Amino acid sequence: MQVFNEINARKLKSDEINVFKNFFNNPLFLLILIATVVIQVCCVEYGGHSLRTVPLSQEEHLICLGLGSLPVFMGPIFKLLVPASLFTSLSK
Secondary structure, three states, X not given: OHHHHHHHOOOOOOXXXXXXXXXXXXXXXXXXXXXXXXXXXXXXXXXXXXXXXXXXXXXXXXXXXXXXXXXXXHHHHHHHHOOOHHHHHHOO
16 A cells, blocks of 8 residues: 555645656656565565564455555545645645
């Protein structure tokens, strides 16, 4: 889920809907995303007793991937349906 939150956090303004616009223009961001995925998979698969994890099956990994990707699809819908003025009034 962290990886998808990193992707979603690229575009925060209410008029920026497409989080994948200019996605491949920043090699450092892509490197950090890849490193995040590799570290998380290694922690889950090989963390064992020290990290209190157990290896997941391929099906469980796909379920986690599907659930984790929901913010990428729900974020633009949320931006379209909820007015940004609601949040500015709440911060006052």
